[in-house]
Amino acid sequence: MARMTPSEALVETLVANGVTDIFGIMGSAFMDAMDIFTPAGIRFIPVVHEQGAGHMADGYSRVSGRHGVCIAQNGPGITNFVTAIAAAYWAHSPVVCITPETGSMTNGLGGFQEAQQLPFFETITKYQGHVANPARMAELTGRCFDRAMLENGPTQLNIPRDFFYGDIDVDIPQPIRIERSAGGEQSLAEATELLATAENPVIISGGGVVMADAVNECIALAEFLGAPVVNSYLHNDSFPASHSLWCGPLGYQGSKAAMKLLSRADVVLALGTRLGPFGTLPQHGLDYWPKQAKVIQVDCDAKMLGLVKKISVGICGDAKAAAGSLLQRLHDRDVECLVTKGARAEEIAAEKAAWEKELDEWVHEKDEFSLDMIAEQAEEEGSYLHPRQVLRELEKAMPENVMVSTDIGNINSVANSYLRFEKPRSFFAAMSFGNCGYALPTIIGAKVAAPNRPAISYAGDGAWGMSMMEIMTCVRENIPVTSIVFHNRQWGAEKKNQVDFYNRRFVAGELENPSFADIARSMGAEGVTVDKLEDIGPTLSKAIERQMEEGKTTVIEIMCTRELGDPFRRDALSKPVRHLEKYKDYV
Secondary structure: OEEEOHHHHHHHHHHHOOOOEEEEOOOHHHHHHHOOOHHHOOEEEEOOOHHHHHHHHHHHHHHHOOOEEEEOOOOHHHHOOHHHHHHHHHHOOOEEEEEEEOOOOOOOOOOOOOOOHHHHHOOOOOEEEEOOOHHHHHHHHHHHHHHHHHOOOOEEEEEEHHHHOOOEEEOOOOOOOOOOOOOOHHHHHHHHHHHHOOOOEEEEEOHHHHHOOOHHHHHHHHHHHOOOEEEOOOOOOOOOOOOOOEEEEOOOOOOHHHHHHHHOOOEEEEEOOOOOHHHOOOEOOEOOOOOOOEEEEEEOOHHHOOOOOOOOEEEEOOHHHHHHHHHHHHHOOOOHHHHHHHHHHHHHHHHHHHHHHHHHHOOOOOOHHHHHHHHHHHOOOOOOEOHHHHHHHHHHHOOOOOEEEEOOOHHHHHHHHOOOOOOOOOEEEOHHHOOOOOHHHHHHHHHHHOOOOOEEEEEEHHHHHHHHHHHHHHHHHOOOOEEEEEEOOEOHHHHHHHHHHOOOOOOOOEOOOOOHHHHHHHOOOEEEEEOOHHHHHHHHHHHHHHHHHHOOOEEEEEEEOOOOOOOOOHHHOOOOOOOOHHHOOOO
């Protein structure tokens, strides 16, 4: 054992786990450790707001496949992490959130910046390590890092601020990594039997395929079976879009081709996905989940098997190993669907072509409200662009090897139909937590982890207002990204509910904003306003060129019409009922 301070024990354990970057805001609570980050080879990246730091750690881990780390001052600095850690939890990101807390001798006395920090994170972390004695600093730090990787999710390391000081004997623990198996022998055999006798198998490629680096195995299995592959919700990077078997994403604003092909399946292989409820809801008027199909679900977390959808076979295993094992077993069998591969390939191509044609012709929303807004804005001074046309032009101009993050909101959600990727670890969204202010800080963290890849964020003007200050982080810390803001002057997603359910009584949905391009320039970034469709592609290309060659951050403000796509939660709303006389007109 070596003699060192608890701060040194913490930092040396970070180094043992390969930590090179930490996001946060400086604070006296951990300053003794922060003081030695630099000589340990750790870059501390100061942000504008702690929620941004948590999202940056999330983006960093999702791109790198390694830990993302964030740290802040005890009390208010730590409570600001909560939203970001919840988002990381639902993205299955191995983020380690280090939470210094009030000193051990004053805990419970209601001192300055005191809070009970463990309960805040209890339901949104996979493990919580509390340093109850400074001699256990290295042990508990190492365990937080191990559990984050083992359980695919965030962990919390809670440290009383006085426990950074002293002298202790320490043995720095080395990381523990567990090899994951393909699954149980019986479940793999049952799954093989179902696939071998299937006439029309379909594969759902989920986030577990990305996290397990299993895209090649998924491709090989799909090609052998001739099975169409659909992406699970917001995992558009889990199968290459250029592949003939790729059919697009399921879920909200997903691909009609994917949904129609899935609806005809007799066997569904859900590879590396929990089949979350929001990602399988009816969409585009299609109730597409094949209720009579046999479902094989592969997930490394046994608690997810059969949780949302009824399954025939559950495989608790690694997506990469399971796909490889299934393919090997199928090679030794007579597989019925092989004789119809040609016909099914034609069906896949036809459905994809029909959907692409529909997207090409779907230039604006066609509901009554959107048509009214289009006509109204046509009379206003200035030009406004149809969001779907904008998204199509952005899709065409996307650079190779791009990373894209999307915020929550109406136009961002419609983007699900248009975002296509060739490699994994390229697409980042707030998943089922669905919080605003996600996209910009997440893509900043992704850029830190992968500085040689183009980085683009999408946000509406409402969500942008929650995170735009992190452009200052980009400029200060030389982390160049390109941020696209869809400026339609409204909270579009919720406003659509007021159209559909509340007789166009608009409360709190209007946003009158200054020029976001002007704001970007005031923060030291480039700022460009686009109001002509033909300028979108060249503007994005120029911004990426500046990002990659000059290290410049650019905010592209696109002036959009107020037309609205389908709402998020039509399933959770109903027409209002009023009993009191003074509210009778509000129906």
